[in-house]
Amino acid sequence: MNCYLNALGLISPLGSGQAANHAALLAGQRALQPASAGWLAQPVQVGAVTASLPALPPACADMQSRNNQLLYAAALQIDAEIRAAISRYGAGRVAVVLGSSTSGVAETERYLAEMHAGQPPAPYRYERQEMSDPARFIARLYDLSGPAYVVSTACSSGGRALLAARRLLRMGLADVVICGAADSLCRLTLNGFAALESVSAGECQPFSASRDGINIGEGAALFLMSREAGTVRLAGVGSSSDAHHISAPQPDGLGAIAAMQAALADAGMMPEHVDYLNLHGTATPLNDAMESRAVAAVFGSAQPPASSTKALTGHMLGAAGALEAAFCWLLLQESAGELPPQVNDGQFDPSLPALHWPLSGRRYTTRVAMSNSFAFGGNNISLILTGQHGAPT
Template structure:
């Protein structure tokens, strides 16, 4: 896809991804194609009020951190490393080409190392002191970005963004600005969040968790499943000479409607604004979008307002689905998780993920993917909407010179 009079796109040189879908291209492609994910599993004993929920859990063995970086050791950083190792060759090539000071790190997260903190506080209550390996810094939001910079010995800009469920979408916006400003030549972007009792019980107190596999846009949808994930990409203004297919970030749109601390605007005003801004940024029209990966959390309010917003911008022609039944809602990592899914669809020419909506709700006005469909050369728009009305829309596509 090449747009007339458009700015140079931001090219994706590599993608590393580890979630309930797995951590290998074969596993991820198979589970996306079959719309089946065995790692979406019932979890017992995580909710203070009792009962069970379904979570998107990473079940593969995670790598150990190098000995000189063990002060960063946490499940969050080990999960991040498992995705980063998939793009390590590309990152080190960029560092060799541009210099460590010309490569940036921007990470989106909302839980950081909270699960390790929970375990440490449990040990303190039982034994009277924290474990010797625990330090509060593992819970800090910037811990993962600092770890990545130290792992690759990067001295360029390095920071974390935490805007709830749009966190790892905003990293793409920040990366684009850094690259366009000329401050850096490459950026490692992505997001990582791990399962922890804090978020599970928090969403349960909001009566937002489902005891079943979540059902976005369904008449009987009743809440979310929480998951864990790490997804990272290497971005640059120049395409990789080794790639035959140049996948790019074409546009980014953001908004902040601030309607309510946790509920979205009922008419999706902020969601509509973010999508329109992404189209404008990409110099595209609604007709250029071949698929929308919806935020689609399976809560009544979110799905209703997102459907309204998509219908106003795109009508009912663009196919839409939510992939959260395959990964869970990975919170601060959600945008990067679904960006990685977009990359997989574009890179491997996968069929669009089906919704398998048993009973489409009457308040849903969009065209859900229910049959085998391909992208047919269009671009992918991916939505993420967060508490406080912090919204982000990303557009990805194949760039042809």
């Protein structure tokens, strides 16, 4: 059974909406800025959304959080398509599956800080912190009664939400799934990654010899997935869990290799069919080394042009998989065009297997795109999307 991604709303550090994100991607535009004062002991760069966020409607006012505002901004971009699907199939046949790793943690942090300072705290609801809150918000926003839940598997959450959405369609439990992810900046994740010595002091440098860690970002992407044929198909999904270490990737990339190979098999494709690879590319020493080895093992001499867009947006954590799939979706809207460049300091690590970086100004035929997401605990997922021109035969 084929499943299609027939609408896309997104907001990221690159901007709000398809046009702004597409233009910034192709321009290799970094959207990093200093983190808010006091968020971390040392100065760091983050990928913050600077576009204005809409206020939640009165019926959802008790669910106020930055995470839900990001989701709402994305939902409004495809509101007509969502409402048309509800009208066609009924509220009980529209499901919601989202990914997140922060939900409303930032609001809890603010409440606790006000309490500690002896200030009258703002109204607080614990439910906003629960991982299920983003799905509850979208379900309430559209008065849906179908399945609604959140996948939280760290940095693979957004990709796994698309896998879970496809399963609901194939099992006949829904006719349409609002799927994607949202994550928002908060002190918890900034300080957590800093404690792991994984945060860069400056702008992250994926695959550079000088790479020293990530920049954390935020954003939201929502797709409308259904069996109805559209311009972009979710052609293949591969997942694995190598459980090598709680935070470090398996050095030889065996779990990543398994995920990419499973995605190719699921799509019925060979490595040479992939026209663009969106790398996980976090700019940590261990991740980039592992992923370089894994890509070389899977693709060999058939390596497609590849780049990590985290150099532009920062690592959007639980939302990264969905937003980077959204970037691939944008690239597939035309059969030939430029690809996101690999942005770093230009000093690629000579100790890593060489990858095929897109050339600035060159037009590429892009019919098939793969996107990788590798999470803590060796939780890996690889997605393959095809455009309306399909895969080569």
